[in-house]
Amino acid sequence: MTKTVCVVGLGYIGLTSAVMFSNYGMKVHGVDINPSVVRNINEKKLHIEEQGLQEMLDRAIDEGMFTASTTPQEADAFIISVPTPINPNKTANLDYVKEATKSIVPYVKKGNLVILESTVPPKTVENIMIPELMKTGFEIGTDIYVAHSPERVIPGKIFEELVNNDRIVGGINEKSAQLTKELYECFVQGEIHLTDATTAELVKVMENTYRDMNIAFANELSKIADNIGVNIWEAIQFANLHPRVNIHFPGPGVGGHCIAVDPWFLVEIGGDNAQIIHHSRHINDSMPAYTAQKTLSILDENNIVGGKVAVLGLAFKGNVNDIRESPSIAVIDYLQQLGLEVVSFDPHIKENNHVTQTQHLEEATRDADILLVLTDHNEFKTFDPHTITTNHKIVFDTKNCLNRKVWQNAGFQYYLLGDAKNR
Ligand code: SAJ
Numbered sequence: 001m002t003k004t005v006c007v008v009g010l011g012y013i014g015l016t017s018a019v020m021f022s023n024y025g026m027k028v029h030g031v032d033i034n035p036s037v038v039r040n041i042n043e044k045k046l047h048i049e050e051q052g053l054q055e056m057l058d059r060a061i062d063e064g065m066f067t068a069s070t071t072p073q074e075a076d077a078f079i080i081s082v083p084t085p086i087n088p089n090k091t092a093n094l095d096y097v098k099e100a101t102k103s104i105v106p107y108v109k110k111g112n113l114v115i116l117e118s119t120v121p122p123k124t125v126e127n128i129m130i131p132e133l134m135k136t137g138f139e140i141g142t143d144i145y146v147a148h149s150p151e152r153v154i155p156g157k158i159f160e161e162l163v164n165n166d167r168i169v170g171g172i173n174e175k176s177a178q179l180t181k182e183l184y185e186c187f188v189q190g191e192i193h194l195t196d197a198t199t200a201e202l203v204k205v206m207e208n209t210y211r212d213m214n215i216a217f218a219n220e221l222s223k224i225a226d227n228i229g230v231n232i233w234e235a236i237q238f239a240n241l242h243p244r245v246n247i248h249f250p251g252p253g254v255g256g257h258c259i260a261v262d263p264w265f266l267v268e269i270g271g272d273n274a275q276i277i278h279h280s281r282h283i284n285d286s287m288p289a290y291t292a293q294k295t296l297s298i299l300d301e302n303n304i305v306g307g308k309v310a311v312l313g314l315a316f317k318g319n320v321n322d323i324r325e326s327p328s329i330a331v332i333d334y335l336q337q338l339g340l341e342v343v344s345f346d347p348h349i350k351e352n353n354h355v356t357q358t359q360h361l362e363e364a365t366r367d368a369d370i371l372l373v374l375t376d377h378n379e380f381k382t383f384d385p386h387t388i389t390t391n392h393k394i395v396f397d398t399k400n401c402l403n404r405k406v407w408q409n410a411g412f413q414y415y416l417l418g419d420a421k422n423r
Contacts, residue, residue: 003027005183006075006107008100010037010068012048012322013117013151014081016158019053022060024187029075030068031103041068049321049348052159074107077183080129081117081151085257090264092121094128101132108136113145113179119204119258120148121265125172125197145176148197149184150204155256155320166190170200208262209277214248215259216280219287222250222418232418233400250418252374252398253287253327255316260284260325288327291398291417292334295372298396298415299340308391309335310368311344313375314354318401321348328374332356335372343368347379362389370394371412376401385410 003026007018010032022028032038037047044058060066072078082096097118108114114133116125125148130140138144148170153161167188171177177194184192195203218236225232236247254260263281267274299307316326323329332342332354344356345364358364365371368390373380376399385395385407395407398417407414 004029004075005077005079006031006072006104007079007081008032008072008104009080009082009096009118010041011081011083012050012155012158013153014079015041015048015057016050016053016153016162017079017081017117017151018066019056019060020159020162020187022063022065023056026065026186028060028066029073030066031070031072032068033070035070038068038070050155050158056159072104072107074109075112077113077115077179078104078108079115079117080104083257084118084120084261086261086264091268092124092265094120094124097124098128098132101129105132105135108133108138108144110138110143113147113176113183115146115180115183116148117151119150119208119262119265120201121205121269122198122201123269124148124201125170130172141173141176145171145173145179146197147171147176147180148200149180150200152204152207155317155322163187163189167192168195168200168203169193170195170197170203172197205262205265208259209266209280211248212254212259212263212284213276213280214246215251215254216283218248218250219283221247223290225418226420229420231416231421233416234419234421249400251287251327252291252331252417254284255324255326255328256322257324260316288330289334291327291331291372291374292338294415294417295335295370295396296338296340298394299370302392302394302413304369304392306339306341307369308341308343308367310364310371310390311335311342311356312346312364312371312373312380313377313399314344314346314349314357315375315377318376318399319348319378321350323349323353326375329354331372331374346375347377365390367391370396373397373399373402375399385412 005021005026006029008031010030018028018030080100082100085093087093169177169180181192222232239245267278314323314328335342342356343364345361365388369392381401393412395412396415404414
């Protein structure tokens with residue numbers, strides 16, 4: 001029975017997994033190459049925003065069940081949860097996975113289990129991890145066990161989903177899968193499904209690619225709706241009433257280090273067999289420029305030349321403090337290329353992460369010729385437009401998160417991405 005776990009990589013997924021295990025009876029040692037992340041964690045200071053994480057971290061540290069450092073320690077099980085970004089040429093960058101696997105080799109003992117949680121292209125366990133783990137000198141699959149169990153949780157509901165989501169476990173053999181199942185059973189109440197490592201790797205990438213392609217369909221529809229005087233949000237809601245239809249929603253682009261990244265893994269291995277996957281990426285990556293152009297045409301329509309745009313929302317999605325691959329950054333670049341002045345504000349991003357950013361809403365909206373909502377934070381949904389002073393009362397909502405009537409009653413012209421009906 002596993003008692004000690006060493007988690008390598010203390011980001012969104014690694015830290016929440018580590019804290020979860022240590023709150024369910026496992027003695028956990030967390031590892032991160034970034035010394036300030038480690039220092040902050042040991043001082044119970046968080047670098048990520050997630051409901052319930054602070055309380056669970058405090059309890060785990062107070063009860064002596066969780067420590068963190070920059071080097072691994074011996075353990076019954078090792079969990080690797082490091083980033084898997086893409087290179088500029090859109091190929092998978094598996095360096096962190098390789099380095100993390102290398103880093104645990106001196107600590108792996110006979111009978112140990114090694115699990116990869118990061119989202120990776122199929123065959124990564126086989127082609128990247130196992131060659132490294134063979135340097136332990138142990139027989140893979142008999143002396144030590146290896147599996148892939150991809151995380152499937154969504155920021156904002158991580159702990160709820162860690163417990164309730166079904167979990168896919170892909171072992172390099174049955175014993176590896178079984179041991180991994182037994183480990184996660186300490187907190188997983190969803191069903192745990194066993195398969196092989198390559199299938200588990202593909203399943204996770206398929207899930208995120210399904211979402212990316214569905215969003216691409218919605219974004220294409222929003223462009224079509226614009227030319228035929230339809231409100232695409234209304235149309236999608238009607239279409240989704242059909243028992244077999246579940247269209248996602250358009251927006252200024254797809255961000256984060258998951259949906260905007262993982263489909264490229266399939267494009268890389270699929271080549272010409274990944275046509276719609278590849279095209280969907282291009283459609284979603286076209287939305288920031290489309291949104292910036294729409295903003296300019298709204299200003300033109302109101303005879304405003306040049307002008308100041310108050311960008312509301314830098315995070316890649318609502319109620320998180322994560323700007324990785326955020327569409328907002330790309331939209332701002334395009335707006336500036338169009339000669340517009342930009343000041344941005346995001347209530348979740350406490351330190352200035354962008355040159356245009358201010359921590360004061362008033363500074364962003366003062367003298368603004370248009371308010372551009374790019375992230376559906378709850379704070380924006382409950383804004384009182386009467387309290388906002390601008391140069392022109394124009395708001396462009398790209399996430400359908402504002403109450404049209406409230407803003408119109410406050411004298412604002414309200415524009416909605418994908419809605420050519422209510423102009
Ligand atoms: N988005 C849209 N339209 C939609 C839904 C999302 O434009 O209808 C945009 C969001 O604004 C954001 C991006 O897509 O920019 C991604 O948002 P997301 O809500 O899909 O969230 P992620 O990336 O945080 O989480 C996804 C989840 N995957 C799926 O739902 C299939 C989560 O379960 C995964 O664990 C996570 O990726 C991951 O880590 O892989």
